[in-house]
Amino acid sequence: MFQFTTDEIDDLKNGQFLVEVEYISVDPAMRGWISDIENYSEPVPINGTMRSFGVGKIISSKHYDFKVNEYVVGWLGWQKFSVVDESKIKLKINPQKAPLSKNLGVLGLSGITAYAGFINICKPKKNDVVVVTTAAGSVGSAVGQLAKIYGCRTIGLTSSNKKAAICKSKFGYDEVINYKQTNDISSILKKIAPNGIDCFFDNVGGIQFDAVMENLNVKARIVICGTIGMPSFPIPNGPRFNRTLLIKRAKIEGLLVLDYFSEYQKIYNKLLKWYVEGKLVSEEDISDGLENAPASLIKILNGLNLGKQLVKI
């Protein structure tokens, strides 16, 4: 259960600085962070501040390299004021280059995740056929656009006609499937990708995953970035794809963006360049007020957001 509390701000120690947080991020992965089921990171402790990326302005500092009025992105938590040291910060940003909020979405964890999974793991080639689930989402829409930048053909899976329309008009998908309007995603994929799917960026699992697996091309590369369409526990059953992987010599790999944090600045610079060129656009769904953060989390877990979910503080 989330509680909204007010505390005194601690005095800064040497090396610390105080950030006034302007936007916080709300992510599907948070489902895992507040659960006691095994995950890649420790659960947020009871009575701890909710873990979250944020962007804000330094308003006080005892750190030589982090000065007042500079803007930073990092693990600021769901709070208005955040006392942090350098270890929590991913990068300084220039607020003139892009709106602050973009640094949490297409230029933030969503964009970095999309790049790490699609470029580093899928290793796309020109004319590859690429399928993306949650195609209109903050990560999915970035993957779709990266795939177009790399000369691929893109197929998006999404949950409504409204999102499908945005996938085409805004994110440049070549084909979009509203998976809620069919019982046979596999046959649709077979029709629009008769030679098979080369890259698959999956945020969902379950029947959408199965449908793509039934249509792989030889040497397909699959990134598992999320499993939002599957229960965490107990592990559900589904088709055993061992033989498919064998026959297609396909590869599946799990992606955790934290593994790519050493490349954050390098990837950010690439994304920023494409953003400035207009090749990487994004939708944002911004709630107002810290007290609305939990409701925003529930909203994205129910798929009711459109684009990167943020809270403006």
Next chain:
Amino acid sequence: MFQFTTDEIDDLKNGQFLVEVEYISVDPAMRGWISDIENYSEPVPINGTMRSFGVGKIISSKHYDFKVNEYVVGWLGWQKFSVVDESKIKLKINPQKAPLSKNLGVLGLSGITAYAGFINICKPKKNDVVVVTTAAGSVGSAVGQLAKIYGCRTIGLTSSNKKAAICKSKFGYDEVINYKQTNDISSILKKIAPNGIDCFFDNVGGIQFDAVMENLNVKARIVICGTIGMPSFPIPNGPRFNRTLLIKRAKIEGLLVLDYFSEYQKIYNKLLKWYVEGKLVSEEDISDGLENAPASLIKILNGLNLGKQLVKI
């Protein structure tokens, strides 16, 4: 259905040569080659010669580079005399370096498969914990020994106490599990590999696969080399491991040795060196007479062979 037939040998055309076949290979993959279920290669045609690797001596030649009395390994088929051109041959061998039969096993497809999957895909590091299914088999036993050469800790899964004993005494496995004597492979693995499994070379699928998946270390690498423990069709159900792959940032990749045929000679040279040094030993299960080839195939599909199954002609 297999038939034993006798035909005239065609006259050699330019570029062809006649090989007197001495040993032919019998492989689990042949189950797929003679089935009409989708596979990585065309099925063997009705009334065609059964596809197979073999080793033999050139007894007549119209090819400048392939001379009478030279020994070759390649796609010779299940037959006593094979008229082939260069495209069917993988390499010439020196019969002084190793017994002829070894060139179809530990120095043949089995060894090349083990090397390609374990070295190229698993990319083993010193002290990695490595699990191998069909650990006493021709591919499995080679993987187990390669893992020891690379300084790994090896755990073999096998189907009998006799095979388990050979795994330890001959192939140097650190731990062996007779999977037929337990209902809970996963708990045994947890005990002997409490920090998790780094590399998994799987020839089987099904419950052995599941047990290993439940005990992966972070950044585990899994090769799917075979699915002999699973029906081909319809695809059976089992646990959906998407979330496991995500949390562990693990990788699964399907292996087909044919994809590594351009490196055949290079890999052969490495295997031969280890063979000569006594670091790569193997068991062979040799039937006598071409007419026994189909029975030998059934034998290995039932797991009743011990080591590389061959037929001496």
